[in-house]
Amino acid sequence: MTDGHHIVVLGGGYAGLTAAARIAEAHSAALVTLVDRKSSFVERIRLHEIAAGSEPRDLGYSTFMQSRGGSFVQGNVSAIDLSQQHLAIDGQSSLDWSTLIYALGSYTDVNSIDGVDEHAVTLDDVSACRQLYQQLEVAPPKTKILIVGGGLTAIEAACEFAERLPELDITIALGTGFASSDEPGGLSNLAVEYLNSVFERLGVRVLVGRRVLSLTRGAAIFSDGTKETFDVCLWAAGFSVPDLARQSGLTVSKSGQISTGVTLASVSHPNVLAVGDAAEVVVDHGGKCRTSCATGRPMGELASKTVLGRLASVSLDPFQFSYAFRCVSLGREDGLIQFVDEKDCPVEEIWTGPRGARWKEYICQRTLQGIGFEVDIGAPPDTPPVRP
Ligand SMILES: Cc1cc2nc3c(=O)[nH]c(=O)nc-3n(C[C@H](O)[C@H](O)[C@H](O)COP(=O)(O)OP(=O)(O)OC[C@H]3O[C@@H](n4cnc5c(N)ncnc54)[C@H](O)[C@@H]3O)c2cc1C
Structure with missing residues (x-):
């Protein structure tokens, strides 16, 4: 694999x-092309901020890739031919590839519960978030917003709306409640206590212990037969991955994520690597990586090393990742840093308040800088969060 080798990266999210960027910056003999349906990078971890009135930065892909010696093609990847090593974009036969990096991410699951697709909005793209803000900005006081989801996206959205659009009547339906404190992705008892105090301070009503069974126009029907009316329902309960990997014939997990080995190569097609939310990778401690930008970025780094290492015929490193903390914004002035063990299970220590908010903001900025965007992030706010 040397001259004429074409590396195509599908999806320009945190991982892809x-x-x-790393492959293009290495200036190997290979060509690098990024393909995305959008023209610019979206800071997906800030979409709830856009839905509450912030404007996104302009982070165009073309300039970014060209300045590194790579190129960008805008379009929707519609088919992958694994035997011919060819791609269709927008239904047209389009690009040949030698190595493919599949990084098409995930999106909110709106198909598993009846009525969600039709009656709820999601935080899936900038235009949907802007539209939601335009609607909420002029909504009469006490307009009822129902946010469904017990994960971090729902929590962040509820706090952002409550702080910046305080006239709204906000309810969060947590389902069975916050994930338990002894499982990966869970929150410690202290963190749950803190979150409940923040909801109370911000006037967010919390529904817990019942799941939404279906949505109809203006109402959610719960598992215990009760009903909750809304003017706007924001659905943030669970993610799906694009079906393209399965349709193409790549080996995928139950959830549709591409099954990968330790160097992030597909177990069925080694010339395809998978990274980010679209990949299922098992790390040293035996657990699967949680879908997050926190894991997606290191996966992108490792995939670039795998590809460049193969080109240079050097030995390849395995993907190694260890969790340290999870950070949650609770509006602009408050935040929660939940420290975790290496399996992502919460430990008791948390940081909260303005300190939590400052660290969350710093980490969002540092993520952008880590990808390669020129952002002035300044010095870290204070002692960095390290696992106790
Ligand atoms: C509101 C919100 C807050 C979040 N906060 C956090 C947080 O604080 N910390 C954290 O770790 N995670 C957070 N997440 C999760 C995080 O955003 C995702 O895990 C992360 O974006 C996954 O990165 P990725 O590169 O795999 O995919 P994505 O960021 O989803 O990027 C996928 C890319 O593929 C493109 N694409 C998809 N299909 C096609 C196609 N067929 N053709 C062409 N292009 C296509 C998309 O346009 C997109 O650019 C949050 C998510 C949301 C919604």
Whole structure:
């Protein structure tokens, strides 16, 4: 694999763009092309901020890739031919590839519960978030917003709306409640206590212990037969991955994520690597990586090393990742840093308040800088969060 080798990266999210940038910056003999349906990078971890009135930065892909010696093609990847090593974009036969990095991410699951697709909005793209803000900005006081989801996206959205659009009547339906404190992705008892105090301070009503069974126009029907009316329902309960990997014939997990080995190569097609939310990778401690930008970026780094290592015929490193903390914004002035063990299970220590908010903001900025965007992030706010 040397001259004429074409590396195509599908999806310019946190994982794919990191991989594309690192490979292009290495100036190997290979060509690098990034493909995305959008023209610019979206800071997906800030979409709830856009839905509450912030404007996104302009982070165009073309300039970013060209300045590194790579190129960008805008379009929707519609088919992958694994035997011919060819791609269709927008239904047209389009690009040949030698190595493919699949990084098409995930999106909110709106199909598992009846009525969600039709009656709820999601935080899936900038235009949907802007539209939601335009609607909420002029909504009469006490407009009822129902946010469904017990994960971090729902919590962040509820706090952001409550702080910046305080006239709204906000309810969060947590389902069975916050994930338990002894499982990966869970919150410690202290963190749950803190979150409940923040909801109370911000006037967010919390529904817990019942799941939404279906949505109809203006109402959610719960598992205990009760009903909750809304003017706007924001659905943030669970993610799905694009079905393209399965349709193409790549080996995927139950959830549709591409099954990968330790160097992030597909177990069925080694010339395809998978990174980010679209990949299922099992790390040293035996657990699967949680879908997050926190894991997507290091996966992008490792995929670039795998590809460049193969080109240079050097030995390849395995993906190694260890969790340290999870950070949650609770509006602009408050935040929660939940420290975790290496399996992502919460430990008791948390940081909260303005300190939590400052660290969350710093980490969002540092993520952008880590991909390669020029952002002035200044010095870290204070002692960095390290696992106790
Ligand atoms: C509101 C919100 C807050 C979040 N906060 C956090 C947080 O604080 N910390 C954290 O770790 N995670 C957070 N997440 C999760 C995080 O955003 C995702 O895990 C992360 O974006 C996954 O990165 P990725 O590169 O795999 O995919 P994505 O960022 O989803 O990027 C996928 C890319 O693929 C492109 N694409 C998809 N399909 C096609 C196609 N067919 N053709 C062409 N292009 C396509 C998309 O346009 C997109 O650019 C949050 C998510 C949301 C919604």
